[in-house]
Each structure stands twice: as structure tokens, then as C-alpha cells.
Amino acid sequence: MTDVTAQSRPAARPGGTRSDLLRQIWISRADYLYVLPAIVVMLVVIAYPIYYTVDLSFYKTPPGLQLKDKSFVWFDNYTTILTSGVFWRVTLNTVIWTIASTLIAFVLGYALALALHREFAGRGIMRAIFIVPWVISAVAASYIWKWIYHSDFGIIGVVMVQLGIVDRPPNFIDSVNTVLPSLIVVNIWREFPFAMIMMMAGLQTVPEQLLRAAQVDGASAWQRFWHVTFPHLRGVSTVTVLLLAVANFNSFIIPWIMTGGGPSNASHIWITHIYELAFGRQRWGVASAYSVLLFIILMTLGYFYVRALSQGERRERGA
Amino acid sequence: MSAPTVVHAPRRRRIDGWRWASRFFLVFMLIYTAVPMAWMMVTSIKSGFAAMAFPPEWWPSEPTLASYRNLLDPQNSVGRDFLRFFWNSLYVSTLTTILAVLVAVPAAYAFSRFRFPGRQFLFFSVLLRNMFPAVIFLVPLFILMRFLGLVNTHGSLVLTYLTFGLPLAIWLLKGFYDNIPIQLEQAARIDGATRFQAFVLIVMPLSVPGIIATAIYSFIGAWNEYIYAYTFLSKNEQLTLPVGVQRFFSENTTDFPGLMAASFMMSVPVVVLFLILQKYFVRALTEGAVKH
Amino acid sequence: MAHVILKDLVKSYGSVYAVRDVSLTVNDGEFVALVGPSGCGKTTTLNLVAGLIPITSGDIMIGDRIVNDLDPKDRDIAMVFQNYALYPNKTVYKNLAFPLQMRRMTTHDMDQKVRDAARMLDITHLLERLPRELSGGQQQRVALGRALVRDPAVFLMDEPLSNLDAKLRVQMRSEIKRFHQDFDATIIYVTHDQLEAVTMADKMAVMNGGYLQQYDTPAQVFANPVNLFVASFVGSPAMSLIPLEAATNGGTTMLSSAEGWTIALSDQNARKVQRAKSKKVVLGARHSAIRLHKTQVEGAVPAKVYTVEPTGDVTFVQVFLSGAVVNISLPPTFEVEPDEQVWLEFDQNRMHLFDGETELALND
Secondary structure: OOOHHHHOOOOOOOOOOHHHHHHHHHHOHHHHHHHHHHHHHHHHHHHHHHHHHHHHOOEEOOOOOOHHHOEEOOOHHHHHHHHOHHHHHHHHHHHHHHHHHHHHHHHHHHHHHHHOOOOOOOHHHHHHHHHHHHHOOHHHHHHHHHHHOOOOOOHHHHHHHHOOOOOOOOOOOOOOOOHHHHHHHHHHHHHHHHHHHHHHHHHOOOOHHHHHHHHHOOOOHHHHHHHHHHHHOHHHHHHHHHHHHHHHHOOOHHHHHHOOOOOOOOOOOHHHHHHHHHHHOOOHHHHHHHHHHHHHHHHHHHHHHHHHHHHHHHHHHHO | OHHHHHHHHHHHHHHHHHHHHHHHHHHHHHHHHHHHHHHHHHHHOOOHHHHOOOOOOOOOOOOOOHHHHHHHOOOOHHHHHHHHHHHHHHHHHHHHHHHHHHHHHHHHHHHHHOOOOOHHHHHHHHHHHHHOOHHHHHHHHHHHHHHHOOOOOHHHHHHHHHHHHHHHHHHHHHHHHHOOOHHHHHHHHHOOOOHHHHHHHHHHHHOHHHHHHHHHHHHHHHHHOOHHHHHHOOOHHHOOHHHHHHHHHHHOOOOHHHHHHHHHHHHHHHHHHHHHHHHHHHHHHHHHHHOO | OOOEEEEEEEEEEOOEEEEEEEEEEEOOOOEEEEEOOOOOOHHHHHHHHHOOOOOOEEEEEEOOEEOOOOOHHHOOEEEEOOOOOOOOOOOHHHHHHHHHHHOOOOHHHHHHHHHHHHHHHOOHHHOOOOHHHOOHHHHHHHHHHHHHOOOOOEEEEEOOOOOOOHHHHHHHHHHHHHHHHHHOOOEEEEEOOHHHHHHHOOEEEEEEOOEEEEEEOHHHHHHOOOEHHHHHHOOOOOOEEEEEEEEEEOOEEEEEOOOOOEEEOOHHHHHHHHOOOOOEEEEEEOHHHEEEEOOOOOOOEEEEEEEEEEOOOOEEEEEEEOOEEEEEEEOOOOOOOOOOEEEEEEOHHHOEEEEOOOOEEOOO
């Protein structure tokens, strides 16, 4: 019993050296097997394309994907973009589209989550109905709304005529002035349910006791929301808004199917514009340069996204 | 005892005010949400002629299922195509879902339980994928798929769908695993299980709701995807529903009942699936994404 | 059953040490309690013995095997967790059978063993239920049953009673003690509650800051705490500790307070005080080793009553003395009021003295 020392291993003292990190990696080598499939898929389908896009943005490319004929042109593609009038038009559209869709969808979703938080008859059915627009495909949604906005037979226009608001049905998506707001209405229709689900999930985590305490302290419904619920859900709200913003910034299907970016670029946003440059006009180099710019913007947004998420992660580990 | 009543009266009126506002808001949102869907269904049971009537009929005088019969009849060419697209969508979505679960489960588990160097970095780089739009990846992926010989195959779709479904799937599942007490696995390991056995026999069955949520998410994402399918596939017999329907109706621009019927058919599987399983999804969000 | 030996056990996370150079021997059939405040390293020590976390250095022997690198499943141990860790999706029967299944026992033998264990713990009627359908005490018994069914060399228990309500805790305390006696089990039991350790264990290992402070029978630890930490941790109410200064006056050694009073020490206590590194000495006394007088008497020091807590059998009085709070127990018939002026007399034979610098007990 006393000869344990003879077999005892030399004490491994911890330190911050590099060989220590390698040792750590070696010790946890089996752990990496679990994440390996995910990482491999991600590398093939993400890292390679990113590299490729950056590379291509410095080349002038002939139409068709005959890429062996491309020639290196430094930053020509970037200057082409930044000096074109379309770029600024499209950028303005994108900003309006992203901010309006995100904020309105978030506020509607948040309000619905609050309205549905209390138990009442028919709540379950309502919730189910509200979720549907988010679940169905954006392609189907685009066709439904295209039919609703139809300049001759669309019901909104017809109802407006019958109510005497206008003489003849407005051209919702065929007019430069109304096309962007009309598409934003469709986009919000698709996205407010996501905000609602996220905020409903968040509301379940608000401690009942806090609300009771506030009520006892004489806080009105609004004050309870503002002083208890709202601050408690700040983390979820941030994540939801960021996810919505990213999704809106990256929208494609609704404008593409409903208007194709028209009329006269009034509903083009960055993504549809890039798509048209690449696959419509086959200007791969310019499209890639656009993608890189987009990428830089997204990385900035991504920084905040990761920060919001990692705060959650830290809080969770602290608990 | 008169003081409390005096205080009580205005307070009650204020609460009622909120309740009315909330009712009004709910009605407004119901109209906004449901009317387009209702109109889709009403239009889909009209004849092509009736759909173009002015003023429109709120309920068709002669409702007809002709559009649905047309889409589902394997004898005519429209039905053949539509059923083919439907089958393709089902195949691609199911395969994506199975693979996504197989890949996401071990990854989420590792991110939740193990503390290996680089864990944080890998976790966030996986999440960052969510940030980037399909378009950025389209050209290079198209070239990559050509290189891999996957253009015009469903494999190209499955592979890409996997990547955009994985980040949220891993995130959701990780939250789920974070909430399963680690003592359960410790108990299992002491009871004689290996680490892997503890995972498969104890943790996996407990994470079934999370796995279901992940599966729904992947399935719906794949079912509704448009842009990759639009770019990677050109042969008619391989198209998935969103692209197939779009192609078909860009040639028949005035057949609105047909288009609405197709939109309806395209939505039914995912809506039914989601409504049946939504409790898992909301639970996964609450436990995984929200409750930190 | 088997003995367990820990030798120079160390666990560190980077530069943070959770367990430092812990060495102790648990004899065959002994019930040892690891006790200390939260974060003291007791649970980490238990997890090291279980093999749930890898050790940084040192050795662990279970029976005559060094188990440093063995998987938990190969260490022949059973463990009861604070939250019971019952598999929520398995019935009680399947929970009990799981360890046997993992050992590929035949169905017949398994059934026999599960039913035996269930009978011993009086949970036969619960076998088909799910854990969530059980009360806390029943879950606790199932957890014990799952440990018992295996017939392991050592039982490890991690705060198994802390999730129970006070009444049930007392009941389960005696059941676990009975369990130990009936099966001659070797048990290592982690708790933050010194009362559990004192009432149940053959020996208690008091830990703090990752170090093992004292390892002895509860009676010894109670009577001769080796340092200020152990003195303050073991016993309820806690030992009163009064920081004073040593002084000599005409050959008599005494302790003097900043308030001006002094206590003359007996010869034995004077010898102890002379071993202190400096003049700083901490006087320790348990509640029963202090007499309270309502009038001034020879050798008693003045103090003021803070609170009076009658508990029925005994009345506990807290008194302010030289900046410290002193606990005294009195018969319930003794009448005393808060803010009353009183005089305290310390029993020289039951007095504890500690070095104010090193915090170690001063011995003869």
C-alpha cells in the first residue's frame, strides 16, 4: 500500500506555453471527431467560395463561365461599382428595405407575443394562424401577393375602388413610387411570425415573481412592461433584430419573383442586383466585387451578432 | 374603507384600455395574416374565367376543383410535371433533414459538453454562416459543383442546404444539451457505460424534442429553398416545387386559379408538419436559443 | 468492499487549483465525509475518485489497484448524485437495471438483483413508475438502489440529502447510516453540512481552498480543531472566536482585549500561548464552555447581550465581546434581556487557543 509512489506519474504542472496548447489539443483529440463533419461541410461550402469570390473580384471576366480568359484588373470592378448611379439607388433601396422590414416586423411580432401571452379562448388557433406566413415558401407568398396586388383583379385595388377611395385600382407593384413599400408589406407578412415566436419564447423566461412584485409596488401594465419585461428581454430582442436584419439584407425571392427589381430598378436591392449582374448580364467580376463589399458590411453586422450571442453564452455559463 | 375604491376605479379603466387595444390589434393582424391566404384558397377553386370577373366574386358561384385535378392528374403533362416536382422536393428535403440531424447532433453535443481548444472559435464560425446570403456563394458553388460533377443533380442541393440549415440546427440543439444535467451522463458512465454509450443511451433519447425541432427546421428550409435550385438545376425533370411552379407559370401568366392551387399544394406539407410539431419548435427555442 | 487511498492528489484548471495535495486513506467499510464550504474542492475530489474528471497529478487507489487512468465504468464504484440523476425517460425498474445491463448480466439474474434491491429499500411498489412521478425521498431511495444493485467496491455520494426538505433529510440521514451499517459499505460522502458529517461519518475530512484541513473522527475534530477554519466550521452554533493579545503581568500570562479587560490563564494555557509566533492570539470557546453571570464575579469579563433566542430546550444568547459575537447556551429558565450588562467566564479546561498569525491551534 505504501509503494504507490513508485508508480506515480511525474506531476504535470500547468502553464501557458505553446506545447501546453498542443498537449491540450492532443488530449481532446477525440472531441474534435464530433464536430468534424460539421466543420468539413462548412469548409467546403463556405471557406472555398469566400476565397474564390474575393479572388474573382479582381478580374475582368468574359461572358459565360469561360474563366480561363479572365484578366487581372486590380480595383477596376470596385471603381466601376462605386461610380455608377445604380449602385447608390440600389443601396438606398436596400437600406429602406432592411430597416423598415426589420423594425416593423419586430414591433408587430413583439406586440403579438405580448397580446398572446395572456390565456384566452382561441389563443392556440390564433397563434397557429399567425405562424403560417413564416412557414410557407416565399415563392408561394410572392405569387399570393402578386395576385392580391394585381392591377386589374387584385382585391386590395378592387376594395379601394368600391369604397370610393380611388377611381381605378392603383398599380401597386408596377409603379416606381409604390413598389418598394408594397414589397415591404409582403416581406413583413412573411417575417413578423419569426419575431413573434422568438419573443413568445422569451416571455416565458420572464420571472412571474418580478411582475408580481412590480404590481404590488403599484406599477401599471405599461410600467410593468417597460421596467420588467422589456429589460429582461433585451438579449432576445437584440438577437431577433439582428437575425431579422441579416435575413432582410439578404432577401432575394420576394423582389425577384414579384418584380425582378423593376420598374426601372425601383425594387432592386443588393442581392437581386448582384444576381442579375452575375447570371443575367454575366459580369462575374463586377458581381464578385459587389459580393465582397456586401461581405464587408455583413462582417460588421456579424461582429455585433457574435457579440450579442457570446454575451448570452457568457451569462449562461455564469449561471 | 372608501379610499381603496377610489384608487381602484381609474386603474381598472386603464387595464380595460389596454385590453381593447390588444383586441383591436389582434383583429387587425388576423386580417393582415389570414386574408391573403383565404384569397389564395378562394381563387384556387374558381374557374380561370371567374377569377377575372369584375367586381370579383367573394365566393365563387360555381366552385370547382378543376385546378387541383389538373395538378394532381398523372395522365396529363401538367399533373405529371407537378407530381414530379413534388416528389423531387420531398426527396431533397428528406435527405437534407436526415443528414442535417446526423451532422448537427454530435457537433451540438460537443459544443455543449466538451472544452476543447478552439471550441469558441469554431462555434461562432459555424454561426457566422447564417450571416451570408446565398448569392455570395452562388458563382463559386456553381463552379465547385461543376468540378464535383454535381450540377443538375439533387446532391448539389442537399450539400448546400445542409450548410445553411446547420448553424441554427447546431445552435438550437446545443441549447438543448446545455439543459440536460451532466450528472445523467456521469451516472451512466459510473453505471458502466462508455462516454459514447452514455450519449447514445441516455442523452439522445432525452434530446428527441430538440432533434425534432432541428428536423422541422431543416425540412422547411429545404422545401422552400429557391435560389440554389433555380441556379443549379436546369433539367425539367429534376426541378423542385418552387422553381418548377415558377417556370411553369411564367409560361401561363393568366392562370391564376392554377397558380393559387399550386401555391396552396406547395404550402400544405410544411404547414401541416409545422403545426403538428410546433410545440417542439417553440420549446427548443425557449430552452435553446432564448433561455441563457 | 475495499479501501480507498488518495495520495498527493492535485487537480488544476490552468493556474487555478481546485484540489491541492490531498492525501487520505479510507479504510474498508469506513464512512468518510468530505466536508467544507462550497468551492472547497470536496466535490472535485469526489469526481476525481469517480474518474469523471482526469487528475492533474497524484494517485488514487481503490482496493489494491491504481485507478488513475481507468474509465469510471472500470473503477467498480457507484455514485449517488445531489439531484439523483435518475434517467428521466426510464422507469424505476429500468433505472435500477441499467448498471447491470451495462455489465451484460442475464435477464434472469438482473431481475433477481433489481427486485432484491427494491425490497431492501422498500420501493418494490414504485418499480413501474417514472422518476418524475416520485417524491423527493422516493427518488433518493431509487438513487441509492441504483448504487446498491451493483454491489460496488465503494459508494460515492455527492450531497445526496441537500435537495430534501428538513424533516425528510433527518429521516434519510438515519436510513443512509443504517445502510452503511447493514452492508459494511465503504462510503465517501460529500456534504457542505457539517451536522451531516458529524452525525453520520466514522471520519470527517474538512476541506477548504482545495486543501485538506483536518482528517479525523468527528469527536476529535470537534474537540481538537487544528486551525481557526476548522474551529469555525464544525459545530453548531459555531465556536466563538475572540481576537486578543497575550501579555504578562508579574509572572502571570494573560490575554488582554482592546477594551481593557484581561483574562488570566491557567498554567497549561499559558504554556500554549507562549508557543505563539506573535502576541496575537485568538481565544475560542464553544457555547457550553462559557458561563454567563448577571453580576460581576472574579475572572469574568464585561459584555453586552445582543439577542436572545429561546429554542425550547436551550436558550442561545449572543453577546458582543471585544468586537466579536459570542454564543452562549443557557437553560431556558435563565432570564436575560437584550442590551443587558453581563459578565462572561471562560472555562480554562475547555478553552481553545489559536495563533493569530498562522491560524493554527496552539498545543501544549
